[in-house]
Amino acid sequence: MAAVHGDAHGHDEHHPSGIMRWVTTTNHKDIGTMYLWFSFTMFLVGGFLAMGIRAELYQPGIQILEPELFNQFTTLHGLIMVFGAIMPAFVGFANWQVPMMIGAPDMAFARMNNWSFWLLPVAGTLLISSFFVPGGAAAGGWTFYPPLSTQGGLGVDLMIFSVHILGASSIMGSINIITTILNMRAPGMTLMKMPMFVWTWLITAYLLVLVMPVLAGVVTMLLTDRHFGTSFFNAAGGGDPVMFQHIFWFFGHPEVYIMILPAFGIVSEIIPTFARKPLFGYSSMVYATASIAILSCVVWAHHMFTAGMPTVGQLFFMYATMLIAVPTGVKVFNWTATMWRGSMTFETPMLFAIGFIFLFVIGGFSGVICAIVPIDIQVQDTYYVIAHFHYVLVSGALFSLFAGVYYWLPKWTGNMYSETLGKWHFWLSMFFFNLTFFVQHFLGLAGMPRRIPDYNLQFADFNMISSIGAFGFGLTQLLFLYIVISCIRSGEKSPEKPWEGATTLEWTHLPCPAPYHSFEKPPIVK
Amino acid sequence: MNKIAEKTGASAWQVAKAVMFAFMGIRKKSDLEHDAATLKPAQVIIGGIIGAIIFVLSIMLVVRLVVS
Numbered sequence: 001m002a003a004v005h006g007d008a009h010g011h012d013e014h015h016p017s018g019i020m021r022w023v024t025t026t027n028h029k030d031i032g033t034m035y036l037w038f039s040f041t042m043f044l045v046g047g048f049l050a051m052g053i054r055a056e057l058y059q060p061g062i063q064i065l066e067p068e069l070f071n072q073f074t075t076l077h078g079l080i081m082v083f084g085a086i087m088p089a090f091v092g093f094a095n096w097q098v099p100m101m102i103g104a105p106d107m108a109f110a111r112m113n114n115w116s117f118w119l120l121p122v123a124g125t126l127l128i129s130s131f132f133v134p135g136g137a138a139a140g141g142w143t144f145y146p147p148l149s150t151q152g153g154l155g156v157d158l159m160i161f162s163v164h165i166l167g168a169s170s171i172m173g174s175i176n177i178i179t180t181i182l183n184m185r186a187p188g189m190t191l192m193k194m195p196m197f198v199w200t201w202l203i204t205a206y207l208l209v210l211v212m213p214v215l216a217g218v219v220t221m222l223l224t225d226r227h228f229g230t231s232f233f234n235a236a237g238g239g240d241p242v243m244f245q246h247i248f249w250f251f252g253h254p255e256v257y258i259m260i261l262p263a264f265g266i267v268s269e270i271i272p273t274f275a276r277k278p279l280f281g282y283s284s285m286v287y288a289t290a291s292i293a294i295l296s297c298v299v300w301a302h303h304m305f306t307a308g309m310p311t312v313g314q315l316f317f318m319y320a321t322m323l324i325a326v327p328t329g330v331k332v333f334n335w336t337a338t339m340w341r342g343s344m345t346f347e348t349p350m351l352f353a354i355g356f357i358f359l360f361v362i363g364g365f366s367g368v369i370c371a372i373v374p375i376d377i378q379v380q381d382t383y384y385v386i387a388h389f390h391y392v393l394v395s396g397a398l399f400s401l402f403a404g405v406y407y408w409l410p411k412w413t414g415n416m417y418s419e420t421l422g423k424w425h426f427w428l429s430m431f432f433f434n435l436t437f438f439v440q441h442f443l444g445l446a447g448m449p450r451r452i453p454d455y456n457l458q459f460a461d462f463n464m465i466s467s468i469g470a471f472g473f474g475l476t477q478l479l480f481l482y483i484v485i486s487c488i489r490s491g492e493k494s495p496e497k498p499w500e501g502a503t504t505l506e507w508t509h510l511p512c513p514a515p516y517h518s519f520e521k522p523p524i525v526k
Numbered sequence: 527m528n529k530i531a532e533k534t535g536a537s538a539w540q541v542a543k544a545v546m547f548a549f550m551g552i553r554k555k556s557d558l559e560h561d562a563a564t565l566k567p568a569q570v571i572i573g574g575i576i577g578a579i580i581f582v583l584s585i586m587l588v589v590r591l592v593v594s
Contacts, residue, residue: 192562283558288551294578315589320582327551 078142384444
């Protein structure tokens, strides 16, 4: 083991101390840690906005937030959660795990890695500070459709710059991940021997490089429409607001898969470990991931069925969207088959992974329902859609992040988390998540529109239930923070290999905690 | 396609089969190992792009048939 990690005798953990360690670091583990803490901070900010939204919707009428501020809350909640919480969290996982899982000493472009991270706090600050400028934050929804976004105040400009910076950070992060995976794998680790998490990130990184420039382009067009007299999206000047929607969703739909493919990867690592069986259909999983990535680029207009489209277009996007269920179904089948007749144990990471499968399937099915044009025309912009994508993004992406944190915490910190509290975290999250979002299906089917601070009396009971669930879910995440901090500060020392079923390099070749510099000499993979 | 096939010995049909199975998301292990031994990444990428175009065209064809 000493052959593969240089500091078995503690001789090369030299780095600046104090704040400068974090400012100047080029170490993938330090940068991964910063990504994870940044994303959790943004998760708390986005969560605070969600609590504000649910507090206002607790009862009909306007109680806490004026409609203008309510709209700013919904807009920034979406933007912060998507770009500030979920995406950076997965990049944090990639930073920590990809080099260790492929037997590389660090990321390929270590300094660019540092810069990718340090752009994020700037972008986050721009977004949050937009609440305090005249006119307040952007309020046209996280999709910032014109004409609302061409009419907004300074807050919209701050949002545009923030999106530019976040996009640049994502592109640099992706280039780094692609180069690391393609060039720095240990001898013997062929592409088809890579762990699933690495595969899903490789494909996700290509998707990011493909679509983030599209987002950058569309927000720049928005910016020039706002300030430099162009009319890309202004019908009065010969432009077309619907064109914005097409360009935005050409980015936006692959973005959904950018947020879920790494989640698939994490779950594909955890299920085999705790079922003590190799992943069923590994190659199918790789193929299915690639297939989902390609299909995700030809389905974007299912977000716009009500925007005006010929029947031929509606049918095309409906059929293409429904076909994505095939590779996704293959994945769910493979996870289930991996568990079939395995020696399963139910530690916290496994609970979150199983919770992920269970709830993600619900979100997937409601997605197929939304893909059907006549139904989508009914449920467009209602709480049914809100329920659908929270089942995908919260119980999908977020649950997989929790699963991954519990799974790799011993590797990152050298300490074990409290299993009892972890299980409490899971069950409370599970209960409150469903309390919050399941009833929103009923609200949506009954016709309650999204992004509205007030509602008719018939929606009152389900909204109250949903708000109680949301407060419970929010508080439960403070328990998660407590679990992580107490694990770092006073957790029981982790055994060298806490999960006996784990087979990837970071568990088989590195101690707990992973040394500051790992795999200076690459391991040989057979 | 033929030009690619000449380079490595993997036939266009083999590339097409690999891509077709990838679109469904399934592949037999023995076939996969055979693919891994013979196919080059460039072949798979070009095959994938052609596959995606065929996929889009075939859905368009179905749509035309449905609305005609």
